[in-house]
Amino acid sequence: MSKNIRIIPRLDIKGPNLVKGIHLEGLRVLGKPEQFARSYYDSGADELVYMDVVASLYERNSLHDIIERTAREIFIPLTVGGGLRTIEDIRDVLRAGADKVSLNTAAIKNPQIIRDASRKFGSSTILISIEAIRQPDGRYLAYTDNGREHTGIEVLAWAKQVEELGAGEIMITSIDREGTGRGFDIDLTKAVAHAVTIPVIACGGAGEIDHIRQVISDAGADAVAIASVLHYDIIRSQERSLDESNEGNQSFLRSGRTFSSITPAGMPAIKEHLSRHGINCRTTRSEEKFRAGT
Amino acid sequence: MQARKGQIAVIDYQMGNLFSVVRACKQVGLLPVITSDPAVIQSSDAMVLPGVGAFGDAMQNLVRLDLVSSIRDFIASGRPFMGVCLGLQLLMTESEEFGHHSGLDIIQGRVVKFSTTGQDGRTVKVPQVGWNRIYLPAQTGKTAWQDSLLHGIREGEFMYFIHSFYTIPDDVRMAASFTNYEGTEYCSSVAWNNVFACQFHPEKSSTEGMKIYENFASLVKHREKENE
Numbered sequence: 133m134s135k136n137i138r139i140i141p142r143l144d145i146k147g148p149n150l151v152k153g154i155h156l157e158g159l160r161v162l163g164k165p166e167q168f169a170r171s172y173y174d175s176g177a178d179e180l181v182y183m184d185v186v187a188s189l190y191e192r193n194s195l196h197d198i199i200e201r202t203a204r205e206i207f208i209p210l211t212v213g214g215g216l217r218t219i220e221d222i223r224d225v226l227r228a229g230a231d232k233v234s235l236n237t238a239a240i241k242n243p244q245i246i247r248d249a250s251r252k253f254g255s256s257t258i259l260i261s262i263e264a265i266r267q268p269d270g271r272y273l274a275y276t277d278n279g280r281e282h283t284g285i286e287v288l289a290w291a292k293q294v295e296e297l298g299a300g301e302i303m304i305t306s307i308d309r310e311g312t313g314r315g316f317d318i319d320l321t322k323a324v325a326h327a328v329t330i331p332v333i334a335c336g337g338a339g340e341i342d343h344i345r346q347v348i349s350d351a352g353a354d355a356v357a358i359a360s361v362l363h364y365d366i367i368r369s370q371e372r373s374l375d376e377s378n379e380g381n382q383s384f385l386r387s388g389r390t391f392s393s394i395t396p397a398g399m400p401a402i403k404e405h406l407s408r409h410g411i412n413c414r415t416t417r418s419e420e421k422f423r424a425g426t
Numbered sequence: 427m428q429a430r431k432g433q434i435a436v437i438d439y440q441m442g443n444l445f446s447v448v449r450a451c452k453q454v455g456l457l458p459v460i461t462s463d464p465a466v467i468q469s470s471d472a473m474v475l476p477g478v479g480a481f482g483d484a485m486q487n488l489v490r491l492d493l494v495s496s497i498r499d500f501i502a503s504g505r506p507f508m509g510v511c512l513g514l515q516l517l518m519t520e521s522e523e524f525g526h527h528s529g530l531d532i533i534q535g536r537v538v539k540f541s542t543t544g545q546d547g548r549t550v551k552v553p554q555v556g557w558n559r560i561y562l563p564a565q566t567g568k569t570a571w572q573d574s575l576l577h578g579i580r581e582g583e584f585m586y587f588i589h590s591f592y593t594i595p596d597d598v599r600m601a602a603s604f605t606n607y608e609g610t611e612y613c614s615s616v617a618w619n620n621v622f623a624c625q626f627h628p629e630k631s632s633t634e635g636m637k638i639y640e641n642f643a644s645l646v647k648h649r650e651k652e653n654e
Contacts, residue, residue: 254478
């Protein structure tokens with residue numbers, strides 16, 4: 133019996149808003165993160181990731197209120213990242229309601245924080261996010277600040293090191309693919325998934341359901357983080373019921389002009405597709421209803 | 427110190443994040459208190475022993491904080507007890523985690539590590555992180571979880587797990603559920619008298635997991651009424 137693959141909506145948050153970075157274009161506001169989170173929880177998301185995407189610039193995570201509101205009504209694991217620098221920062225977001233924290237910049241600047249944090253809060257609480265960019269010679273190097281800052285650190289060596297230091301999981305993001313909808317970087321994910329024995333979450337590039345299957349089947353990802361495919365499905369399906377006063381440029385999104393690379397899909401449809409291809413994943417009653425209805 | 431009625435002692439022995447357990451208790455109307463004070467424990471109506479991390483460190487902390495006898499006495503008093511994750515493993519006699527460690531020995535049995543090599547020679551990811559199904563123990567012939575905190579949960583329901591080690595109780599009748607991870611079938615919860623403990627995290631297992639906290643709350647409230 134093969135293990136169950138986790139499907140994890142990733143919500144990038146700026147201030148009070150859910151945003152989505154479009155490759156080489158910048159951020160667009162999609163709506164309120166809590167609304168999207170609630171919908172994903174109800175439709176069978178296995179975990180959630182909240183990333184404060186501007187936190188690094190200010191060196192502080194500003195999601196505490198959103199985390200608190202989320203944790204009151206959502207009982208699946210919530211990982212929070214962005215701008216966490218110290219053991220105290222980690223404690224604060226755990227206290228607010230996060231179950232795990234995601235570290236990138238802080239871990240690269242001071243790898244010892246991985247050991248300290250995993251001792252203090254348990255390995256399973258510490259997720260290391262690695263942002264990778266493929267170099268002309270084929271190697272992958274780690275970056276910080278959404279691919280803006282070069283570190284010179286080689287991704288596979290870094291993955292092995294963070295495992296040794298006590299990280300519980302690795303989330304590997306391809307900056308080249310992020311927001312493009314062209315599919316995951318299979319080579320990158322496969323290399324990392326084979327380099328470590330801790331679980332690896334693939335992130336960056338999903339544009340349609342079958343990309344998710346590919347990164348599981350072909351690269352051995354243990355979990356998959358998805359943003360646009362899910363977010364655009366909500367925007368599409370809740371078009372009428374969403375508050376018209378909602379901040380954001382949704383009419384632009386709905387027009388579909390620049391998002392032809394993304395084919396939206398909901399959580400039940402994703403899991404149905406994976407199951408049909410022999411990939412085990414958790415199903416919930418709402419998904420069973422979905423299947424019964426189709 | 428005057429204990430509030432329905433007070434739940436959530437044991438703080440410096441092993442991981444207690445906040446999600448506290449939130450789950452509040453969600454079902456319980457009154458959780460994070461504590462390592464034997465007097466507070468003694469005056470509480472129920473106990474949750476949570477925890478993530480290493481077995482050896484955990485036992486060392488329990489000994490240092492003088493909590494071993496408090497926990498044993500509390501369980502012996504017959505009040506409702508729930509262990510979560512490491513809180514299940516610590517109930518066992520011993521663990522093989524990084525050498526040999528003695529546990530609380532409330533349930534006779536052992537704690538062993540998942541093999542990183544599967545039956546077919548494939549690498550198995552350890553820790554297990556994610557959702558997995560819980561099944562009724564086949565040996566007992568039971569067809570539903572009737573008399574434990576799993577009451578009302580469907581056989582084969584998914585729960586959220588994060589762990590590298592699992593428990594093997596000597597007496598298989600103490601196992602309330604089994605789970606299969608990459609070919610290894612193991613005991614994923616125990617139920618015995620006033621003790622319920624599970625390897626998975628019910629507070630992270632969506633509405634189905636929260637049923638366990640709801641059942642725990644009903645049990646605590648039922649006992650309150652009986653004692654009035």
